[in-house]
Amino acid sequence: MNTNSAQAKKPPAKHKERVIMGLQAMDFIQHGTEASLEIVTPLGQRLNFKANFIGFDDQQHIFFTMPRLAKNEYEEFFMQGFNVDIEGISEQGEGALVRFRTRIEHVVYRPIQLLVFPVPQQAKLVLLRNEVRYELRLPGDIQMSNRKLRVILTDVSSAGCGFSFDAISPEFDVDTKIVLEVINSTNGDTYALSGAVKNCRKKRGKQNYGMVFDEPGKANCRRLLSNLIYDGTKYVFKSPKKDQSPGT
Incomplete structure (x- = not known):
């Protein structure tokens, strides 16, 4: 190993982090949003799965949906008192990861399946975005092998964007290279937002993805942003200017 070159490299930039009270953390995760959970047994065994955040009550209980797993996994991991690490994505403000540790308080199988945890004393908020979104x-459209997938561009910044589509559609793996093509219907201009998928979550029956742009994607994004205007609730394409020249 070349120690000189290793020392010359700058350490990666740290994400902005702050600690918040546990009950406050619940306000950062939207109801129905998919989160990542990891159960850790006293022997150090781990089980990772996805579940939807349902909400919390005035007695400081957190409720999540039950994942579909093998019977032996329920018997081995879903025991009262086992620690659980939870990570959800907040879409508020600059966007953030909400991370905290709690424990299994109740596992409800009937009449509906629920996971119940106590609200943690504190949680960590890791800001994800360094630019305005x-x-x-x-x-927009993403070209698949045999067809175009219609998606909705939900947010955009100079470095990346978010998009969504129906959950029954195909899924993209993290780091998959894609091109999201947006067309301005008023003048036919096309913006090819190219880059790689960085995260995925399911929310209210839709797939929600985040992607980071490559250099051509960033250039096309700058073109796109220069042609958007705020209409009071969201950004839309600017209306074409009317010809002011006198008629002949």
Whole structure:
């Protein structure tokens, strides 16, 4: 190993982090949003799965949906008192990961299946975005092997964007290279937002993805942003200017 070159490299930039009270953390996770959970047994065994955040009550209980797992996994991991690490994505403000540790308080199988945890004393909020992100709802297409997938561009910044589509559609793996094509219907201009998928979550029956742009994608994004205007609730394409020249 070349120690000189290793020392010359700058350490990666740290994400902005802050600690918040546990009950306050619940306000950062939208109801129905998918989160990542990891059960840790006293022997150090771990089980990772996804579950939807249902909400919390005035007695400081947190409720999550039950994942579909093998019977032996329920018997081995879903025991009262086992620690659980939970990570959810907050879409408020600059966007953040909400991370905290709690424990299994109740496992409800009937009449409906629920996981119940106590609200943690504190949680960690890890800010994800260093740039302004614009909320919008623009249709776009991603070219698949045999067809175009219609998606909705939900937000965009100079470095990346978010998009969503119906959950029954195909799923993209993290780091998959894609091109999200947006067309301005008023003038036909096309913006090819190219880059790689970085995260995925399911929310209210839809797949929600985040992607980071490559250099051509960033250039096309700058073109896109220069042609958007805020309409009071979201960003939309600017209306074409009317010809002011006198008629002949």
